[in-house]
Amino acid sequence: MKVSCALYLEVEAEEELLTLDWDSLPQPVMVLGGGSNLLFTKDFPGTVLHVGIGGITRHADDRVTCGAGVVFDDFCAWAAKEGLWGPENLSLIPGECGASAVQNIGAYGVEVKDILADIRAYDRKEGRFVHIDPATCGYGYRTSRFKTEWKGRYIITAVTYRLSREPRPVLDYGGIRKALLEKTLTPLVIRDTIIGIRREKLPDPAVTGSAGSFFCNPVVPEDVFKKIEGNPPHYEVEGGIKIPAAWLIEQCGFKGARNGGAQVYPKQPLVIVNATGEASPQEIIGLEKQVIDAVQAKFGITLHPEVEHV
Numbered sequence: 001m002k003v004s005c006a007l008y009l010e011v012e013a014e015e016e017l018l019t020l021d022w023d024s025l026p027q028p029v030m031v032l033g034g035g036s037n038l039l040f041t042k043d044f045p046g047t048v049l050h051v052g053i054g055g056i057t058r059h060a061d062d063r064v065t066c067g068a069g070v071v072f073d074d075f076c077a078w079a080a081k082e083g084l085w086g087p088e089n090l091s092l093i094p095g096e097c098g099a100s101a102v103q104n105i106g107a108y109g110v111e112v113k114d115i116l117a118d119i120r121a122y123d124r125k126e127g128r129f130v131h132i133d134p135a136t137c138g139y140g141y142r143t144s145r146f147k148t149e150w151k152g153r154y155i156i157t158a159v160t161y162r163l164s165r166e167p168r169p170v171l172d173y174g175g176i177r178k179a180l181l182e183k184t185l186t187p188l189v190i191r192d193t194i195i196g197i198r199r200e201k202l203p204d205p206a207v208t209g210s211a212g213s214f215f216c217n218p219v220v221p222e223d224v225f226k227k228i229e230g231n232p233p234h235y236e237v238e239g240g241i242k243i244p245a246a247w248l249i250e251q252c253g254f255k256g257a258r259n260g261g262a263q264v265y266p267k268q269p270l271v272i273v274n275a276t277g278e279a280s281p282q283e284i285i286g287l288e289k290q291v292i293d294a295v296q297a298k299f300g301i302t303l304h305p306e307v308e309h310v
């Protein structure tokens with residue numbers, strides 16, 4: 001289903017943000033990246049603004065600055081080709097560099113916060129450009145202050161990542177080490193391996209619509225964890241024990257379950273896909289609710305969506 005907005009604005013240079021008459025724009029104003037973590041549930045009454053600023057610049061100390069509109073995987077491919085370490089485990093994550101710093105994207109044991117050096121943004125509150133130190137961004141699992149108390153305040157125009165010529169492979173997650181046995185480790189080899197693993201498990205956004213992981217993996221206290229039957233996979237994190245939401249959803253019998261055109265992806269139940277290409281937002285939200293209710297009833301655990309509903 002198609003949705004519309006009152007106004008769509010494409011910004012291609014920072015100066016354009018300084019000359020915008022913000023008060024005259026249809027409200028609210030939201031910033032769109034690649035749209036890969038958003039579920040538009042209805043028409044949007046305000047302005048959708050996309051920062052299409054491109055460019056990848058390598059600095060002498062191997063920091064690399066990307067315009068917010070650079071496709072994140074293009075940056076990963078560029079870094080791997082240059083032989084620079086840092087983002088290789090994050091290969092093939094959809095979306096743009098601007099959003100990478102909002103979402104704290106992560107995969108295979110690496111989060112983008114591990115390689116962030118600087119964020120440049122337009123501060124709508126102060127009406128000026130600022131540099132934001134990543135240490136102040138409150139990064140956690142798929143979250144940051146950009147998603148909470150800073151929501152709507154900053155429009156990110158560039159992100160600087162700290163890369164390295166020194167090998168620093170992270171191999172202890174998701175079967176990477178096994179897949180790399182007997183291979184000479186380079187950023188490019190790791191990138192290709194990660195891409196292969198991801199293609200096996202996840203729907204290709206060019207073919208099947210999805211927003212990636214629909215739910216966050218829940219972190220529960222030890223007493224709740226101990227009550228769960230079936231020996232769930234888990235690992236200890238700050239604040240409790242993290243359990244894969246995919247396992248909980250599968251235990252509730254939802255692998256492959258459908259609601260109209262919406263489907264729990266059979267190969268990875270954490271993902272809800274638009275299986276027919278015709279699924280309505282209501283069908284997706286309906287399936288989301290069924291999954292949340294089933295996991296709550298069986299395990300007493302509340303799943304929260306990772307996907308932002310607009």
Ligand SMILES: Cc1cc2nc3c(=O)[nH]c(=O)nc-3n(C[C@H](O)[C@H](O)[C@H](O)COP(=O)(O)OP(=O)(O)OC[C@H]3O[C@@H](n4cnc5c(N)ncnc54)[C@H](O)[C@@H]3O)c2cc1C
Pocket residue numbers: 030031032033034035036037038051068093094095096097098099100102103104105106107142154155156157202203204205210211212213308
């Ligand atoms: C098939 C698939 C697989 C995925 N796998 C992963 C994965 O492994 N790991 C992972 O972490 N995520 C994953 N995702 C989720 C998604 O790729 C990330 O959340 C990504 O960062 C979204 O980028 P985007 O540019 O599409 O942002 P959008 O979805 O457009 O926006 C996300 C948020 O960022 C804000 N935003 C975007 N750009 C800016 C800007 N310039 N300034 C200020 N705010 C901005 C938006 O307002 C919104 O709140 C996956 C998604 C899909 C579809």
